[in-house]
Amino acid sequence: MGPAADRGQETTGIEVAEAFKNVIKSKTVLITGVSPKSLGESTALAIARHRPAKLILASRTESKLQQVADGIAQVDSSLEVELIVINLSSQADIHDAAGKVRALTDRLDILINNAAVVTSARGETTEGIELQFGTNHVGHHLLTSLLMPLLLAGAEASGEPGTTRIVNVSSLGYRLSPIRFHDYNFEGKPVPPEEEPPAGIPSHMKPDAAAGRPYYAFTAYGQSKTANMLHAVALKEKLSCKGIQAFAVHPGSIWTDLSRNLSEEDLKIIEGTSTFWKDQDQGCATTIAAAFDPDLCGAKQAFLSDCHLEDVAEYAKDSVIAEKLWQLSEELTGESAKL
Template identity: 50%
Template sequence: MSTLTHPEWNEKMGGREVAKAFAEQIHGKNVLITGVSPESIGSSIALSIASQNPALLIFASRTKSKLEEVVKSIQDAYPDVIVKVVLLDLMSQESVKVAAKEVSQMTSRLDLIINNAGIMTTARQTTKEGLEGQFGANHIGHFLLTELLMPQLLASASSSDEGATRVINLTSAGHRLSPVRFSDYNWEKSNDEIPEEERHAQLPPKFAKGADDGYNGWLAYGQAKTANMLFSVGLNEKYRGKGVRSYAVHPGCEYPAAQAF
């Protein structure tokens, strides 16, 4: 049995048409979106949500000039929408803590957190705390941000309809490339040095080759995107009874890339 609310929609459906169909769930809400730059999924989500009169939009991202550009496009299209920006570098837990504090000073309640920011890199990067960069930014940074803003989510949940307060984690079909290597999340070991249940499957040719230092960025991306999904599972287990729901969503990608997974 299909649980789709709109089975007639397909990949050609635009974000603003979807937002219009769910107008009641956006109107008057306080929404935080991470990873907001021009021509990105984050700015597209922002424009769609702005089209349905939210009470407050907060954009958290790492490049001030890009944030300002998106704010301008929102203000040009929807001048009545209140938009605030916060500088956030998910590669630094200190930055995440500062950003969460700023957000908590902006509002006492959040209805929706959309953890959208993400990196995919084939060369190894490392967070300020020494974590493998894709796991650190795509998952751990968002995990920390969301947990620090849980008081604001719970404040919304306590006075909202069941299921209206949400954390949306942007994952990817790329999660199929690797489970989470709980014993080696920094990718320092080879596939046969880790427990069987943490090993990656046979890789499609496009993803098989790692960098010269042995680091395969696609696998690390896959681990981070699996972690995004498990984060939603964990949030639902821990907070569903308190009214907060989480969904992990793949935003879609061009057909050849989708086929590769």
């Protein structure tokens, strides 16, 4: 494909991976949320074409992981692929999975935090954290912290600052909510105006404790996606000096198995949110650009959409808010990253 300026909403992951094939070669890559008909699958398949040293695929269901591994074998049967079963809504399970990763490799070059859940009904993680925040952000925060020694080893071994990367798959759905520090669990506690959904969000798309609706699915999803972005901001500030870059990405509007737990009413809302729907290959393009584009080695911004850096609302990029979320995440996990 042509220069970076030519990349846009129709660019495919296969095209981006081809452009950066020399960067992908010999990298050890871990991707969460890998299952058939998912962005994790398309991301793994595009990377697998270009001789990474090792692909570590992580997801909840071993049989689904194996289906993706079988597809990769058709691309390159000699490629080393490792499968890790992980439930990101259980911190004990995350600790167990991280231990298995450490037994497989002494370094990580690329960590792609791709897994996510969206659900119309309020749920909780094993630890009692609201399910979308607890899985999409807190689970990935913990996993990233536990794998930090491998990422630091990758950065030291590469000798090329900024090529070791952490990529969080976020969404422009972040626009639906900042972090609700006073009620991140959606228990109906009062929150200050700056933690409410931004102006312009319809009243029927907001929590309303007074009306007996302390939880709303898309507000919870928006909070978790804002958290993915702030996590990248904090990682960038803490790790740039150690040769590690961090980004959050918007994959675009795309139908995947992610929507399987939404009600018919919520599915109809999503149907009206975009005029351009990407396929799976187009949906992984920005993730692959964030992971491998050499031009991003010194980038100050943390968010990409359609393969390009993009500015975002202040509540999703403010370093003070990012640090506040970091501290909350460490409290919720009882784990401090060894930086």
